[in-house]
Amino acid sequence: MERNYSLYPLKFQPIYKYRIWGGEKLKTQLNKKYDAQNIGESWEISDVKNDETKVINGTLRGYTLIELIEKFKVNFLGKTVYKKFGNQFPLLIKFIDAKTPLSIQVHPSDKIAKERHNSFGKNEMWYVMQADENAELIVGFDKKIPTEDYNNHLANNTILEIMHHEKVSEGDTFYIPTGRVHAIGAGVLLAEIQQTSNITYRIYDYDRVDVKTGEKRELHNDLAIDVIDFQIKDSYKTKYTKECERREEQNRTKRSKDEYWDNFDLEAFIYDEEGLQPKNYDSFIQILRGDFLQEQQEENSGDFHEQYRFQEYKCFSKNKSYEDTEENSLYQL
Numbered sequence: 001m002e003r004n005y006s007l008y009p010l011k012f013q014p015i016y017k018y019r020i021w022g023g024e025k026l027k028t029q030l031n032k033k034y035d036a037q038n039i040g041e042s043w044e045i046s047d048v049k050n051d052e053t054k055v056i057n058g059t060l061r062g063y064t065l066i067e068l069i070e071k072f073k074v075n076f077l078g079k080t081v082y083k084k085f086g087n088q089f090p091l092l093i094k095f096i097d098a099k100t101p102l103s104i105q106v107h108p109s110d111k112i113a114k115e116r117h118n119s120f121g122k123n124e125m126w127y128v129m130q131a132d133e134n135a136e137l138i139v140g141f142d143k144k145i146p147t148e149d150y151n152n153h154l155a156n157n158t159i160l161e162i163m164h165h166e167k168v169s170e171g172d173t174f175y176i177p178t179g180r181v182h183a184i185g186a187g188v189l190l191a192e193i194q195q196t197s198n199i200t201y202r203i204y205d206y207d208r209v210d211v212k213t214g215e216k217r218e219l220h221n222d223l224a225i226d227v228i229d230f231q232i233k234d235s236y237k238t239k240y241t242k243e244c245e246r247r248e249e250q251n252r253t254k255r256s257k258d259e260y261w262d263n264f265d266l267e268a269f270i271y272d273e274e275g276l277q278p279k280n281y282d283s284f285i286q287i288l289r290g291d292f293l294q295e296q297q298e299e300n301s302g303d304f305h306e307q308y309r310f311q312e313y314k315c316f317s318k319n320k321s322y323e324d325t326e327e328n329s330l331y332q333l
């Protein structure tokens with residue numbers, strides 16, 4: 001007899017990635033459990049080919065995102081997202097621990113990524129979860145520079161001098177559209193929401209050698225040069241208000257099924273591995289939401305990331321309705 005599956009808060013097995021710049025904070029701050037060294041990224045929700053995260057709890061254990069979409073279609077993705085992306089899961093969600101800086105990099109737009117790599121482009125968004133004293137992010141340029149000057153700085157390894165450096169602390173949020181040159185600095189732990197894409201053009205890598213390969217990592221300046229946005233902005237930081245109280249209230253109030261899915265189009269549930277409280281967070285689960293909001297879409301049509309907000313749900317802390325159970329009425333269809 002066919003089982004009557006219902007959707008419930010899904011836990012996914014993260015995929016841990018060695019990175020030349022990775023540290024230990026995924027363990028020490030987020031309670032992740034793995035043995036390897038220099039793990040810089042934990043891919044929490046991923047539909048990237050060959051790196052698909054799988055469900056690890058309940059009757060849907062073992063399912064990948066694409067299998068969930070095929071099975072539940074609009075009920076899994078919500079109307080807006082399903083209409084726009086069909087059987088593709090549009091987001092990739094990671095935690096990133098930079099013990100040393102990441103390369104200075106840039107990502108291509110959807111259009112260029114499609115032409116060159118048959119892939120999505122990669123808008124991304126950062127939410128700083130913890131930062132050491134004086135830790136910083138690099139985002140955009142500080143002043144307008146001619147291409148020739150830019151090339152000179154590249155050739156002389158002085159590109160850092162013309163980049164905008166920003167000291168950060170927990171809660172700071174940055175939206176990084178494609179074309180904006182950026183890098184995560186040493187001592188920053190952040191959550192990253194981005195498009196499902198693996199296309200990065202590395203511009204500068206501090207001349208460092210990867211201990212695993214004994215070689216410097218490849219740079220992609222030929223590809224990068226015509227995707228870089230040289231425009232200057234007064235501020236590169238994104239205004240962000242924690243909306244958890246309001247959202248929690250909304251969740252408690254009774255909603256019809258349609259209302260539920262209109263407003264909860266795309267959800268990513270991120271737990272630590274035992275469903276326990278990640279250190280430094282007062283929630284027993286950490287939920288990050290990519291939320292395609294109607295009003296945002298109208299304001300900023302065409303811009304992928306402006307269409308959703310990055311939300312943090314610390315206030316669900318002791319809410320029993322989030323326990324890992326299929327009988328969780330809040331999540332039944």
Ligand SMILES: [Zn+2]
Pocket residue numbers: 105106107124182200
């Ligand atoms: Zn990036």
